[in-house]
Amino acid sequence: MNKGRFGGPFHMRTLITIVFALLSSGALSQEGKDIEKLAFGESDEKIEAIAALVASGTPKAAEVLQALADGELYTAGKRVLMVKGDTATDAVTGEKIASVPDEKEDITVNNRLRRELGAALAALKLISPQVEVRRSSVKELLNSAEPAMLPLVRKALAAESDPQIKAMLGQIAAALELRSEDRAARLAAVKKLADSNNASTKTLLLGFLNEEKDEELKSEARKSLSAIEGRLAWGERLGVIFTSVSLGSILLLAALGLAITYGLMGVINMAHGELIMIGAYATYVTQNLFKGSAHFDWYLIAAIPVAFLVSALVGMALERSVIRWLYGRPLETLLSTWGISLILIQAVRTIFGAQNVQVENPAFMSGGVEILTGIVLPWSRIVIIGFALFVLLGIWLLLNKTRLGLFVRGVTQNRDMASCVGVPTARVDTWAFGLGSGIAGLAGCALSQIGNVGPDLGQSYIVDSFMVVVLGGVGQLAGTVYAALGLGFANKLLEAWQGAVLAKIAVLIFIIIFIQKRPQGMFALKGRAVES
C-alpha cells in the first residue's frame, strides 16, 4: 500500500501525460501541449514548458504562467483549469466551464519552479507599457536571468526609455553576454559590469576569471571586480551603521524612562521593565479594538497616547502608594519595586494568559527600502529610529522649556531649596515618576512592533536599561543618548565579528570594567543622587 502511495502519483502522471500527448498530438497546438506539460509533467518537463511558453511570448502563455504563479491553475482529471473565484476556464482550449469541479487538484510549485516562473514572468513583462511593472521585473531579473532570455532582454533594451531601467537592463545583458563566443562582446560586458552594485555580479566575475583564458580580458575583469567589491564594502558598512543605530534607538527608548526615574529622581525602579511591558499590552489592546475596521493600520498612532497614559497612571499609582515612603532608602526601594514587578507580571499573566500575544504590524511597517542592491533597511526599524528621536525631542522640550521641567530640574538639583521657594516637591515627584513611566510605555509600544509581547517582555530589557543609564552617567539625558548609541555600535560590531552570544558577554564585561574605573559613568552631573 505504501509503495502505491508514495511512488505512484508521479508514474501515473507521466503515463497520463504520454497517453494524452499521443491521443491529442494531432489536435493540439504546440502551446496546448506545453500547457499540459506544465500541468502534468515532472519538474524538468515543467521547466522546459516554461521556457517554451516564454519564448512564444503570447498573451495566453503569460496568462497561464501568471495563473500558475498565483496558485490558480488546477488539474481535474485530464483537463487543466484556470480558476478565478467561481469561474473556471480550460487552459488548453480556452473554453469556459460552468461549475468548478470539486475534485480539482493543486499543481505543486516548489522553489525551483517558482524561481523559473518568476524569471519567466519578469521577462514577459519587460515590454510592459507601465514603468513600474518594468522596473520590478528588471529587479527580479538582476539575479535570475537565463541565457535563453538574452534576445528578449536585448529587445527590451532597445525599446527602453527610462534611463535607470535601461542601465539595469544593460547590466543584465552584460551578465548574460559574459558567456558569449565573441571576444569583443565579452570585453564590453566585463567593462560594463564594473558599474554593477549587485553582489551576485561578484560571484559571476569570480567564475569568469577561472574560466577565461585571455589575459587582457582577465585583467579587465579584475579591475571590474575590485570596483564592485569597493562599492559592496561600502554597502556593508552602511548596513552595520544602520543596524547599530537601530539597536541604539531601541536601547535608548527602553532606557529614557529610567533616565528620568533613576537618573534624575534616584529611584532604583526594578519595575521599569514591567512598565514597558504594560505599554506593549496597551498597544495590543488598542490593536484589538481596531480589528476589523478599515483603518486598522492607524491603530499604532492611537496606541501611542494610550500606552503612554496607561503606563504613566500605573507609575503614578506606584509612586503615591509605595515609592514615596521609601525615598532615600535605596535598598528598600530596590526590594519593593522588585516585588511590584513580580506582582505586575503575574497580574498580566492572569488577565491575558501566559502565552505571547500577537501584535500585527501595520502595512506601512512591513517591508523595507533598498538603498543599494542587497542592503535593505526595514521600515519598522526606520520608524522606530524616528520615534526614538521624537520622544527624545519631546523630553528635552518638556524638561527645558516648561514649568514642570523647571521644577523637576530644581528638585533634582536641590530639593530643600526648591521646597523653600515654594515648589510642591511631593507633587513634582509624582509627575516626574509618571513621566518616566509613560516613556517606558512608549518604549513598549515601539518594542511590540519588532519583538514578542509576553508577560516576561520587561525582564529582557531591565538589565539593558540600567546598563545604558549607569554607563551614560546618572542624572544626565545626553549621557543616556551617547551610552545607548555606543552600546548599539559595540554590540553590533562585536556580533558581526564574534556572534551574538559572545557579543553579549563581551559587552557586559566591558561595562563591569568601565564602571570600576569610572563609577560616575561617562558624564557626571551634580544632583540629589550624587549628593546622597
Next chain:
Amino acid sequence: MLKRRGVLKVLALSAALAAAGLTSQTAFAQTKTIKVGVLHSLSGTMAISETVLKDVTLMAIDEINAKGGVLGMQLEPVVVDPASNWPLFAEKARQLITQDKVAVVFGCWTSVSRKSVLPVFEELNGLLFYPVQYEGEELSKNVFYTGAAPNQQAIPAVEYLMSKEGGAAKRWVLLGTDYVYPRTTNKILRAFLHSKGVKDSDIDEKYTPFGHSDYQTIVADIKKFSAGGKTAVVSTINGDSNVPFYKELGNQGLKATDVPVVAFSVGEEELRGVDTKPLVGHLAAWNYFMSQKNPVNDAWKKQWAAYAKAKKLPNADKPLTNDPMEAAWIGIHMWKQAVEKAKSTDTDKVIAAMAGQTFKAPSGITSKMDEKNHHLHKSVFIGEVKADGQFNIVWQTKGPIKAQPWSPFIPGNDKKKDEPDGKTIITK
C-alpha cells in the same frame, strides 16, 4: 431478594480481589483512577510551542476516558507548569512521580529540559513520553521518543536541499539557538556535509541566545554569505525567537527562491503570529503536516477543532495541528495500548509491552514503535510555507524510516547498541 444480594456480594468481592491482583499499587484500586502527568511549559519563551501539547494530551485523555478509560479505570491528568525553566522541570518531574504518584509523564520540548528530567526518571524508575524531534545521542529505558531522530528529519532535509529539485545548495548557514539540540544537530550535519564533499569554508555556524529578538545582523550576514554561491539556511532556532527572525527575513526581502530556509522547530503553530506572505517557499521538515489529506488526519483535525471550541482555548477560531501534537497524540495512545497489553501500569511491564506497538497516525501511516530502540518509525515530509501559513508538501520518503538515535556521522557511535541497557548510555 436475599439470593440476589448474595450474588452481588460475591461479585464485588471477586472484583476487588481481581483489582488488587492486577495492580500492585493499592492506591489505584481505592481511587479507581490512573494519574498521568503532563509536564509542558505554559509560560516563558517555550510556551508558544508547548501549550498546545498540553491541550492535545488532555484531549486524548478525555477521549480515552469517554471510551471507558484504561483497564476499567479513568485517567486523571495532573498538569504542572515548569515555566521554560530547565531546573524547574526536574523539580516538577520529581513532584509528579513521588507526590502525585503518576503512572506516566507526557512532556518536555527542548532537549535541555529532557536532559534535566532524565536523571529523575531513571532514579525513580518513571516513564516519560517525549513528543518532539531531537538530536539523538541518548537512549534511556525510561523514555519513549515519539518525535524524530536526526535521520528522520535533519538529514533528509539537507539531502533535499542538495538535490536539483531542492535548489542544489552548495553553501550552508547552520543557525540555531545556543543549547544542546542545535549544537548536536549541527555537529551531525557538519559531519554529513563533509561526507558529501562540502568544505568548512562553505559552512557558517551561528548561534543566538534563547529569546533573542534582534536578527538584523544575522540576516545581513546570511545575505553576504549567499553572494558566494547557492546558499541554504538550516534553522534550529527554538521558541518565540522564530517570530522576530521570520519578520526580519520578510522585511529584508530575503526570498526563498534565492536563499531557502529550512526549519526543524517551526510548524503551523509557530507561524501563527507571522505574516507569511513574504515567507512563501521557505521550508520545514517534519513527519506530519496539517495540510496532509487522509481520513485519519481529517477526523483528527475535526476532533481538535471541536475540542478547542468546547474548551474555549485561545485561538479556537483558527485551530491548528502540528507535528509534535501528532507525536504526543501517538504517544499517549500507544501508552494506553501497552498498559492494556501488560494489564498493569507498572513501568517495567509497560516498557516491555511498548515494543512493536502500532497506531494509525494522522500522518497517513501506521506508526510503529521499534521493537528495540524506543523510537517510532516515521515517514519524512518536506513542506514549503504557503501564503496562508500552511505547508505544501514537496517531497516525502517512500515509507517509514527506522530511527537512528546514534547518528553514524558522529565518531564512535557505530559501537553503541541500538537498545537501551538496564541503565542509560549517555555520551556526554
